[in-house]
Amino acid sequence: MNAHVRPPRLTDGDRLWSNLMTMAEIGALPHGGCCRLALTDEDRQARDLFVRWAREAGCEVSVDPFGNIFATRPGRSRDAAHVLVGSHLDTQPHGGRFDGVLGVLAGLETVRALNELGVETEHAVTVVNWTNEEGVRFSPGLTGSGGFVGAIRSYDTSAISGVGGVPFYPELHRTGYGGSTRLTARIAGYYELHIEQGPVLERAGVSVGVVEGVQGVRWLSVDFTGEDRHAGTTPARDRRDAFMAAARLAVDMRTAALALDDAFRITFGRVSVEPGSINTVPGRVNMTVDLRHSEVSHLDRIDEAIRREVVALHGTEGVEGTVERLMDVAPVRFDPAMQANIETSAAELGIATSRLPSGAMHDASNLATVAPSAMIFVPSRDGISHNENEWTDPIHVADGCEVLARAVLRHAMGDMGPH
Amino acid sequence: MNAHVRPPRLTDGDRLWSNLMTMAEIGALPHGGCCRLALTDEDRQARDLFVRWAREAGCEVSVDPFGNIFATRPGRSRDAAHVLVGSHLDTQPHGGRFDGVLGVLAGLETVRALNELGVETEHAVTVVNWTNEEGVRFSPGLTGSGGFVGAIRSYDTSAISGVGGVPFYPELHRTGYGGSTRLTARIAGYYELHIEQGPVLERAGVSVGVVEGVQGVRWLSVDFTGEDRHAGTTPARDRRDAFMAAARLAVDMRTAALALDDAFRITFGRVSVEPGSINTVPGRVNMTVDLRHSEVSHLDRIDEAIRREVVALHGTEGVEGTVERLMDVAPVRFDPAMQANIETSAAELGIATSRLPSGAMHDASNLATVAPSAMIFVPSRDGISHNENEWTDPIHVADGCEVLARAVLRHAMGDMGPH
Numbered sequence: 001m002n003a004h005v006r007p008p009r010l011t012d013g014d015r016l017w018s019n020l021m022t023m024a025e026i027g028a029l030p031h032g033g034c035c036r037l038a039l040t041d042e043d044r045q046a047r048d049l050f051v052r053w054a055r056e057a058g059c060e061v062s063v064d065p066f067g068n069i070f071a072t073r074p075g076r077s078r079d080a081a082h083v084l085v086g087s088h089l090d091t092q093p094h095g096g097r098f099d100g101v102l103g104v105l106a107g108l109e110t111v112r113a114l115n116e117l118g119v120e121t122e123h124a125v126t127v128v129n130w131t132n133e134e135g136v137r138f139s140p141g142l143t144g145s146g147g148f149v150g151a152i153r154s155y156d157t158s159a160i161s162g163v164g165g166v167p168f169y170p171e172l173h174r175t176g177y178g179g180s181t182r183l184t185a186r187i188a189g190y191y192e193l194h195i196e197q198g199p200v201l202e203r204a205g206v207s208v209g210v211v212e213g214v215q216g217v218r219w220l221s222v223d224f225t226g227e228d229r230h231a232g233t234t235p236a237r238d239r240r241d242a243f244m245a246a247a248r249l250a251v252d253m254r255t256a257a258l259a260l261d262d263a264f265r266i267t268f269g270r271v272s273v274e275p276g277s278i279n280t281v282p283g284r285v286n287m288t289v290d291l292r293h294s295e296v297s298h299l300d301r302i303d304e305a306i307r308r309e310v311v312a313l314h315g316t317e318g319v320e321g322t323v324e325r326l327m328d329v330a331p332v333r334f335d336p337a338m339q340a341n342i343e344t345s346a347a348e349l350g351i352a353t354s355r356l357p358s359g360a361m362h363d364a365s366n367l368a369t370v371a372p373s374a375m376i377f378v379p380s381r382d383g384i385s386h387n388e389n390e391w392t393d394p395i396h397v398a399d400g401c402e403v404l405a406r407a408v409l410r411h412a413m414g415d416m417g418p419h
Numbered sequence: 420m421n422a423h424v425r426p427p428r429l430t431d432g433d434r435l436w437s438n439l440m441t442m443a444e445i446g447a448l449p450h451g452g453c454c455r456l457a458l459t460d461e462d463r464q465a466r467d468l469f470v471r472w473a474r475e476a477g478c479e480v481s482v483d484p485f486g487n488i489f490a491t492r493p494g495r496s497r498d499a500a501h502v503l504v505g506s507h508l509d510t511q512p513h514g515g516r517f518d519g520v521l522g523v524l525a526g527l528e529t530v531r532a533l534n535e536l537g538v539e540t541e542h543a544v545t546v547v548n549w550t551n552e553e554g555v556r557f558s559p560g561l562t563g564s565g566g567f568v569g570a571i572r573s574y575d576t577s578a579i580s581g582v583g584g585v586p587f588y589p590e591l592h593r594t595g596y597g598g599s600t601r602l603t604a605r606i607a608g609y610y611e612l613h614i615e616q617g618p619v620l621e622r623a624g625v626s627v628g629v630v631e632g633v634q635g636v637r638w639l640s641v642d643f644t645g646e647d648r649h650a651g652t653t654p655a656r657d658r659r660d661a662f663m664a665a666a667r668l669a670v671d672m673r674t675a676a677l678a679l680d681d682a683f684r685i686t687f688g689r690v691s692v693e694p695g696s697i698n699t700v701p702g703r704v705n706m707t708v709d710l711r712h713s714e715v716s717h718l719d720r721i722d723e724a725i726r727r728e729v730v731a732l733h734g735t736e737g738v739e740g741t742v743e744r745l746m747d748v749a750p751v752r753f754d755p756a757m758q759a760n761i762e763t764s765a766a767e768l769g770i771a772t773s774r775l776p777s778g779a780m781h782d783a784s785n786l787a788t789v790a791p792s793a794m795i796f797v798p799s800r801d802g803i804s805h806n807e808n809e810w811t812d813p814i815h816v817a818d819g820c821e822v823l824a825r826a827v828l829r830h831a832m833g834d835m836g837p838h
Contacts, residue, residue, distance in 0.1 A: 196652065197649055197652045198649065198652030198653055198654070198657070199653070199654070199657045200654065203657075215651065217651065219697055219698075229802070230616055230617065230778065230779060230802075230804060230805065231684060231686035231688060231709040231711070231778075232634065232636065232684060232709075232711050232777075232778030232779040232780075233615065233616045233617030233777075233778035233779050233802065233804070234617055234618070234684070234778070234802060235617070235618070235619065235681075235682065235684065236673075236677055236681060236683070236684070237681075238617070238618045238622075238802060241686070243669065243687055243688075243690060244669060244670070244673060244687075246666070247665070247666035247667075247669040247670050247687075248666075248670055250662065250663060250666040251663070251666050251667055251670050254655075254663060258655055262654075262655060262656075263654065264655070265650060265651065265653070265654065265655065266655075267650035267660070267697075267698070267699075267700050268662050268663075268666075268701075269650060269662075269692075269695070269696050269697045269698060269699050269700070269701060270692070270695045270696065270697055271662060271690065271692040271695075271701075272692075272695075273688075273689070273690040273691075276688070276689045276690075276691075277688050277689065278638055278686075278688045278689055278707045278709055278745075279638075279686065279688060279709050280686075280688050281686050281688070282687075282688060282690075288697045290650040290651075290697055290698050292650070292651050326697075358651075358652075359649065359650075359651030359652035359653070360649060360651040360652050361651075383648070383649075383652065383653060383657060385649065385652070386649065
């Protein structure tokens with residue numbers, strides 16, 4: 001039997017945990033969660049604290065027109081591309097202590113580790129806080145990273161709507177984070193450490209997940225129109241029951257999706273049945289479908305199957321159906337060399353990993369459109385997120401951060417090889 | 420080829436039609452329907468008109484403590500049992516011109532026909548208007564007939580609730596129909612002519628339906644509790660999707676019910692899915708089930724199948740389910756001799772009939788618990804009722820009334836034989 005010699009840790013898991021708990025006091029909720037909606041006073045306090053900590057770690061701080069904060073530890077050459085590390089400090093209304101904030105503070109911990117190591121890297125390492133990832137106060141979400149990659153144009157006030165009626169740019173300036181310094185450096189790579197928000201890693205007993213990409217998301221709205229009829233007097237053959245059509249569609253399409261790939265995710269989240277009377281055959285149903293998969297071809301196949309079945313249901317149930325596509329976001333694939341780099345770091349530490357897709361969108365989804373990108377997941381207890389009960393154990397936080405720091409270090413030293 | 424000689428008609432279809440159209444002016448709606456909710460001023464006007472017409476036809480009119488109006492054409496002996504004929508003058512909020520009122524006015528036309536025939540019957544013939552059949556303003560519906568048969572005790576104010584908050588007895592007295600004369604005569608039989616409110620007779624091309632009974636009705640409420648989860652991050656095997664459980668229950672139970680008997684009627688009319696977000700796996704569903712069949716054993720079998728499947732879905736979908744019974748009304752069988760009497764009348768006239776169950780409850784459901792009872796249905800165009808578009812052709816109205824009158828005459832003459 002070989003006893004592996006573990007290398008010393010570069011990062012301080014306790015310090016990171018302490019930072020997370022300190023940050024969690026801003027916008028703290030009664031049951032352990034946080035409410036720091038983007039560009040509220042709580043978000044401003046969180047940003048101020050991050051900026052203070054970043055400056056204490058020797059970083060140069062700049063803010064761009066979307067309020068994204070860049071905290072840079074310079075590299076050997078001013079001209080070399082930056083390695084970016086980050087996530088977001090804003091939360092859901094009943095959010096947890098980890099979603100987003102972990103990636104930002106682990107980036108900061110990485111910078112501190114590099115400082116303590118006394119290393120000068122080839123590439124600058126820049127920690128980023130992206131604005132309004134959650135999309136609660138302003139729509140669309142992923143606003144800051146979307147603006148950074150050019151998906152949203154700055155000062156196009158029609159592009160970002162205030163969900164509560166409060167406009168984006170005035171709130172940005174009110175909180176003091178309406179900047180003008182764009183990060184113009186090339187990006188060698190973008191790393192984002194995040195909680196999984198699902199149960200896969202916990203069930204696998206693995207503390208670090210290497211994210212292969214982000215599933216594509218397609219949203220459909222299906223309307224069925226039959227006829228309201230008396231439940232007592234209308235025989236089965238004379239019914240045009242919109243709910244039976246909807247129920248058959250749901251059952252059959254879940255079977256079809258999971259037969260194609262048991263990793264397929266299909267959800268009928270909003271189902272409205274009218275007129276909603278116990279003794280009336282329902283004449284109208286609206287139902288949404290959320291389809292997620294890593295392959296566009298798989299999304300296409302189920303999308304087409306739904307449309308075919310809606311037509312078939314006209315024949316079998318006498319119900320007219322229409323399908324409208326509400327949203328379509330292509331799958332993202334993360335950089336293979338960066339995924340391998342993360343796995344190398346974990347292997348050095350003897351930390352087991354597994355590869356998995358991300359079911360949710362992240363700022364890395366945007367970054368991947370302009371630069372090599374990768375994500376690291378750590379387990380979420382019971383897969384719970386967007387909830388005050390969201391929790392990740394300290395050991396997983398520490399492992400994830402250490403793997404991140406080693407990957408960033410190698411990348412920033414230029415040891416990744418050409419790609 | 421034999422040419423059948425048709426006997427002359429006893430009733431005047433044109434006069435009945437004219438009465439129906441006159442009555443339809445009370446509470447007339449813009450698209451041809453009527454709104455005469457029980458014990459409103461419109462209902463009072465309709466009652467006043469009926470009482471006037473009944474007195475003009477020589478009837479003795481009395482009103483009982485439930486506001487039921489009895490218009491009696493006396494028979495040979497004061498002691499002989501009465502033959503009752505009737506239905507209700509109240510309507511749904513967007514009701515039609517036929518539902519209920521046809522049965523009352525056809526009873527009146529029967530009395531006129533007996534007068535014109537100059538016949539003295541053995542039994543008295545009493546035309547009845549039952550109070551609040553529809554149950555829109557006061558609950559439960561079928562109030563007057565329920566009170567008459569003793570299912571509701573008079574002046575038990577807790578037994579009848581005002582749906583709009585208006586109490587029953589004060590409204591009864593306000594409109595002048597709080598009577599005190601109970602009909603104490605024995606009942607030889609109760610006949611009710613009504614529109615089908617379904618599509619069976621129209622599709623069969625038959626103008627008169629002989630109703631075998633009223634289907635039993637059982638209402639269930641099914642609650643499923645799973646877990647709200649992120650639609651993107653939660654794999655299929657980790658979901659506890661309350662809507663998928665509900666959809667499977669609906670599809671499987673319809674299949675089971677129709678396999679048992681294709682006359683089974685099963686409706687999932689009210690389906691509420693929470694939290695109702697496109698990208699959240701639904702954690703809670705409440706769904707109602709309306710089961711109707713003529714055999715209690717069939718209702719029992721599907722009721723039990725639902726409970727078994729709800730348990731099974733806990734295993735397959737991880738969703739907890741509970742089933743509550745909201746209502747249970749036993750099936751009613753109408754009197755065989757009276758059904759045969761109706762068929763004899765139709766045969767004399769060369770009118771084709773078919774037997775069918777009633778899917779909806781009627782005042783005859785109550786009467787059948789205390790006296791031999793029977794119903795005659797005439798076709799509803801497109802099966803539509805409780806709707807301003809409700810329609811029955813004049814020929815069907817005339818045929819139904821003539822069959823009724825002949826059946827009542829034979830019964831009132833004591834020619835039915837012992838039963």
